Amino acid sequence: MTQTPSTAVGPTVRARMRSIRWVALALVVIVAVATLTTYLTAARPGGRLDARSTGPEGTHALIALLRDQGIEVVVADTVADVERAAGPDTLIVAAQTFHLYDDDQLARLARLPGDRLVLEPIGTTREQLAPLLRRTESVQFGGLSPGCDLREAVRAGTVQFGAADSYEASEDTSVTRCYDGVLARYRAGGRTVTVVGSAAFVMNSALLEEGNAALALNLAGTQPRMIWYAPQRGEGTESRGDASVFDLIPPQVTWLVWQLVVAVGLLALWRGRRLGPLVAEQLPVVVRASETVEGRGRLYRSRRARDRAAEALRTATLQRMLPRLGLQTGAAPAAVAAAVAQRCGGDPQMLTHTLYGPAPDTDTDLVNLARALDDIERQVAQS
Template structure:
């Protein structure tokens, strides 16, 4: 005769249900992978957008900086003053000054007017890098902008001594249509010059329009006649005011149109029609809720499968307290009639433990802790509790256990 029961004293036959490292990895690998991709994308975006490239900054030695031309000008005795606001640039401008405006298109109308007035009143030489039509309307009224065209090496094709001394240079970008018989135009693209010099103001000043700023970049300064042309344009006078506008000089919110202002006025009617279409589609496809209908299940689910399903749910949710309560309640229901306790008193901690202890010979305190004790602290303790409850129930019904052993 062999004992088919489980030894609850040592717990060697218990089944460990705590998740191991492999199971934890399988559960969390999707979230970890998504988090890693998010961090990688953020780091890559930060690298691509980190910092300023120093474009046209006379202090920058990067490819798009202009430190090389600034040093060449300093070697020829030209004093360069870097300013970041229009008022600073206007205050530093004088008759012996060349005022270089790096991004005239990025300025507000009021900022452009400050610079125009400073150059016109003092007779300074005003050099504009790639001005568009908005900037031309302030600095050079009557001049029209066209393009932009490809920036590449071009021949001067004009009689201007500055351009003829420099020879071929890297130009393109905007082409300009100056007023008739005014100024000179060189380096044409499709018949339109990309370098225009115009006389301005009563104080013998002049305005220079440069269609592209590439020849001032460090990486292109030593190509063709770029250095010669840049030195002649910026070093014609003893003092150079290099105006590099900061973010404060950008167009203000009052001068910008909102996104809705840029849309066609009919967008409101289109949005209303779309909302009505969505509402009608929702009414058409919505689920109609009626009275509850009961129907027979197509299959019969075995009680063992239901129990295993509940166990898996408890395990997944970590609900050891509810699982332990269910095990203890079922054991108390089965033990109460066996020890002569009324069903109504089966779940009272005063009557049942004493009756069970009288049948098994165990200490009432031990039986009480087993049937009404605190929830287990981990999954292993929960499995051990189930084994101990099963062993207690077998000790209350020893004859049934022996019968099962004998029949086996």
Template sequence: MTALDGTTTSRSGAGTPAPHSGSAEQQDSGTPAAAPTPRRRRVAAWIVIGIALLVVGGIGGAISAANQWAARDALDPASAGPQGTRALAEVLRSHGVDVEVTRNRADALAALDGSAATLVLPDAPALSDDAVSQLADAADDVVLIQPRSRTLDLLLPGSAAAGFAAGDAVAPACESAEADRAGAVAPGALYTPGSATAACYPVEEGFGLLVHDTGDRRVWAVDGSVLFTNEHLAADGNAALAANLMGRHPLVVWYVPSAGDTDLSDTDPSLGELTPPWASPVIVLLLVAGVAAAIWRGRRFGPLVAERLPVTVRASETTEGRARLYARARDPLHAADRLRIGALRRLSALLGLGAHAEAGEVADAAAGRTGWDRATVRGILLDDIPRSDADLVALSTRLRDLEEAVHTAVRPERSTR
């Protein structure tokens, strides 16, 4: 049977569409189409997931290695990379200052013992507060080139971090001779001074340089990762500021911290030490709230609606419901196909053609039995296409008339009663 969209659907004698499986060649040969089994699909999915995890892990490992390498070279006087400080060490040596690079605390203490020296101290998270204080006390001057809140609180009491500068060069605006000789610089991190600490290079509410001067000893705090590295040393007065801060004594002891150089007995803090004190009560509160919400909104035990089974639904209800769906969809051809399928099934039974008769055979048999024009009968059962609801109603009437004519021709005695 030919539908509106031009596709051909084959009907059996009862008018039902025949199922299709595979291509015509596969139907002729009787070989079913090869399709991937669910097991193969699952295996392929897991293989893809494994490959994706390996790729992501490789990328993450490369990024981690690059970060570790960058961290290893940062502020290292032996590194010629952008984040290293070899250029500053050479500048100091050219001014007659001996620069001794130490990579463990014992060597740094030994180098500071017995001579006037300046300690250059980056951030050393592997050292305890006592170890940092011991290093600072052994030096005549201390230059903190990567100050954190802990070292600021230890060596510059009352001082704290205060954000970052915008990147523009600013004048010293202080009474420090070392800063005045250096001139303007573009500080990175900013700090707020304590009560006994002087400050230079003001930017809004922070300062780019702090100094605690007790007369014979000075402790400086400056962001060396922005001012003193190889890529930034030649900018503004950065080199002059570094030489002025670190060149007051003939020896500079540059301590390069590492994870292996530690005096901490337990370097792996527990989860409780890493979390703030309010985290545990909040977690407990969230768990209690989750349980309460589950009890409040969860499904109750037992049937939601009590009803007696089985439920009887009248056939007219389903018929009317399907008719409403067809009417709402505004698809008269679909509705006409359903009417024709029912008519073909009944006509096939009346004409004794059997369940496997094709629709064309039923139409020809009906035309021969009733004497109607063959083209007219085929138009009613197969070819006529309803365009509107009125056409559908007219087709329904013609189908009923055809069935009555076939019934009269096949069983005239019953029709006369």
């Protein structure tokens, strides 16, 4: 019994298939790793001073640094979240205070125990959470030195605040003022209240500038638990802040718009044209030459284009006569006139005027020119 000799084709094909599978698997792994890396390193969107945002105006970096130092950070989205986490050994950081417009919210925050750190407070928020301070003027300089003996500020050194508000004591109270009053601190009611007239130094984009990170960590890390409350929208009942444009439209306007829509629809049905069946048409349409010439003549006449009509007549006459005269296109006018005079007689100057002269001034002159050209062409053809 004979055996078929083995060849290397089978193993070679299998080896190539294994190589292709390994390459495909490697490409899948690379794509998966790249996708995962992009997802993990992509910036997480968020509002200003949002603890979850990795954007330029977020505070995710500061929150991460505080947690690395062993501080328990609670990110509160509502006043109720702050109330559940507040205690005597906590620090409440209140930012984005222009969303705290409800008096009941501010009163609830003011009654909570623990220290306070208020960033860029508006007037109503400052009166409730830091009642012993008042705003003086704005500081326009970017980098400021502490200028005080407050431990947190002295350790941080120069800080880049940018444009910021300045504060001073509103009553006969001992207030520590640093950085020309941008940072003010006092102690009352068993708690420490700190107000900073700028929040730029805690943002992700400015945390690495000079002593910004040090001051932010020193101020936010004074207690074992820190509650970060930076509301991104209002919670009050007077103005929720999340109403859409349609919620602001009165009901009467909505009914008026629907009436207009119905009226326009009925008008479209009334005036609209209905398409009928397709009509078969034999193309191309044959147009007689006489109709084309008549149409062009009427067009020239309506526009008083006697010059263009005369030029068209002379060009057509010359194109038909030159082959009969043995001349080429573009021959000199004198040579053409001499050849025509030799064939049928006539004055060369008069022939030159007829074949190459100026445009006629009137319609009668244009008709006479057409007749003269026809006579010349007929005589050349018959000679």
